[in-house]
Amino acid sequence: MSQLIRRRMASEYLYLADTSRAPFGTKSVEEVKNIALDCIRFLRGKGADVVISACNTAQAALIALNAQPRENFFGILDFDLPAGLRKVGVVATEATVRSGVYLDKMRRIGVEVFQRPCQELVAAIESCAQDEEIERIVGGAVRSMREIGVDAIILGCTHFPLARHVFENLSGGISVLDPAELLAKKLERFLPKNETAEARVKFYVSSNAESFSKKLQRYDVPLPYTVEEFSWGEIAG
Template structure:
């Protein structure tokens, strides 16, 4: 919840489509349709601005020319630090196959080296031991170090949860969290909230209890509630 940490707004509606996750191994067309459902849901819940916190979802929207442009931002709408010539992107299979980072960064003159790492998504979701996370990360980072990239982009919003492990094995290469970069960008667009009580309503499509346990595990220091619903209950 980087935006909440930066006090951009005081009330958040967060949708986790747990029933249809993971997205990273699905076909682009299916991911696009899921993403559009989620965007519509959030606007119907009264959101003034919708932000896609999922690289895979936004990639599917962008390459399908289906991304909403009004009051919509995504994790791919970031500004990279100046001076980068070659970057490594670690992401889901679907994000890598979409080629969206090649297009976005290639158009800016940055050389892109991509690697899928679906295994890390599963490991983080299942709270795998640090030793297992370290094995996956070290194997994923090694080719980037060999290629001499200037920075490693964590192209899946699961990965920043273990950013400290990436930094441990990066060999001094800068590790970039797109969520942090997006929050910094949006701070320049939206006014800072003066409300000290940031509130979040989490909507999940399955396993609300498990989702709540994950929030506790990551020590989210915000006022929040968790509500479960099914897509069959949502009326057009």
């Protein structure tokens, strides 16, 4: 979302954080697919014109089970890779690595890929771990990428860009790519720009709105926003 905001696309953003059922990276493909479809229906019910899945794990499950919507839907995996890369490394959740979606994507464009599951980093970022802990986890992943000589490291989980500076500091000059940034560039062809100052964000969370709000304060959301908590049980009822 932050990448879309930087490019002034859309006037209102609806952001769903399914905090009651996270993390998704250790769940089965079927479970994640059902969660993803619930989230898509929720956002469409709130009036979203276009739905963008910001979760690699969720889109991987939709692709694996042939359940991805065909209209007005984009996923984080729909980005275009910069030209000239021959071998890339992907750090992602266990579920994304198991799905093989990056293997398929890179194979189609003739790029070799090395995958590294980094589930531990998700929990560390969620818990606002100390810098030393983040550096320990990232260091192990980056060392393996440097050893096999990748041209770029893809942050295959939307938590990981929050630690992008750590990846870059430890990468030894290897390019670090954020799929969200690459996807936002691609979406400039599809989404209108907002030239006014009326843009805003509505955050919906399925649990722990207070904790979520504190995290937002830490990351300094650049637009006016509200946070609303809901229950899946109430919706189903």
